[in-house]
Amino acid sequence: MSKRVVVTGMGIVSPNGIGIPAFLHAIQNGISGIKFMPRYQELNFSCQVAGMPAFDWESLKNKNYISEVTFHGLKGTNIGYGVAAALDAWADSGMAYETDEPRWETGCVFGNSIADTEAMKNVIARVDNKEARKLGSRVVEQAMNSGVTSYVSGRLGLGNKVLTNSAACATGTQAILMGYEYVKHGYAKRMLVGSAEHVDTYVYGAFDSMRVLSRKYNDAPEKASRPMSITAGGFVPGSGSAALILEDLDYALERGARIYAEVLGGSSNSGGQRQGGTMTAANSTGVIRCIHEAMATSGVSADQIDLISGHLTATNADRQEIQNWTEALNRAGDDFPLTNSLKSMIGHSLSAAGSIETVASILQIVHGFVHPNINFEDPNPEITNLVSLDKLPVKMIKKEVNIVAKANFGFGDVNSCLILSKYK
């Protein structure tokens, strides 16, 4: 007997806002979180801007996210972001942190792409210097891929399935989909899901070398992320985290939880790096199948979709993505759904993109608006040939949003798509 799955809590650490109220204000008003990074200039990066959350590291201790003892020796930035987002989501859902018994009914799927390499620099130096015995007890737990998941599940005593997923830029949406499936099939009553990313200088440098980053707006950081525009010259790396509490509808109703929205279904697949798909490019057939499967499992038809929250990173893949959506939905021109890219405001936070954009999608459902695409004063004509310009809003539109399709596509030719709905 499959269960309905609803969202009862959300937490966010985004470059343009920390905490739901600040983030909501930012996305309604098209506020950019992209800043110039002096350090990247020193390092001779071509792209010298990034979306970096204005995160108060001490707040982890001062706001009781973790104990002083746990805080002492915590270096992994991604873990700090993930813990803050996850615990905020938990509190937002109306639940206390403390528990003596494990919460057997609640599990966790939290994704990331890589541990904080910068934090590991000290480890490498010590080992190379023949001082491994001075590393101490706190390195392994922060270097392991399941670092974020371990800190979160330990703090909250989560006792159901606890796992860490990684699917490049599709990680966040995939984590939510996996949590949804566990609750839907009755394996867990509640899942804490999300993803966290800290793009450290080493990962950033490697992307810079691939020549896929925005490099012409170092003197105008807020204009640097330009999805779908003719001047889209690469993406802007971002960092952050978002978390959601997914619950079995009956279980949520029983405890009187506030319900934000419903996850109707979704799909995650791969294009197999065939038919034009490669390590870094999506096989369009795979993308279209993924969107079709997401709609089929959700029982939603293409004409019901009010809003597409695109992947749309501001590279030359944007045009192909829009074309894939037109083919998947069989909707184009004036019939195309309203579409936006949060990346225009915060850049591309890799594994965290999917969870941050899902929180944005749910806020648009709850508050009845479509957030603007910023830096879209010069649309790519190859995109506006496919879909009407007024479907890609540059100002916030206040309107009822019932169904959102949220998709992300990642290196390795992996795709994930979620269908989110107003709770009725």
Added chain:
Amino acid sequence: MTREEILSELKAVISPYTTNKEMLAGIDDQTDLIKDLKINSANLVDIIIDAEAKYDIEIDYDSADKMVNVGTCIDVISEKLKEKI
């Protein structure tokens, strides 16, 4: 260096690893690091590393195994300090 001096410095070394600050203020030789101060057993390694750095000594595996309560910690540290001279 007297045992009292080491005890008072040891409090500062241990402090980051226990949330039980009240008990830490009143520790004596018998105070057990894990049972009384509720220190995570993995963190004992960190206390040993911090003590090594503070006193510029090296605490070998066998000596480290003895450091279960405050008294034995002081024993090991004083012994290593004497070896240094």
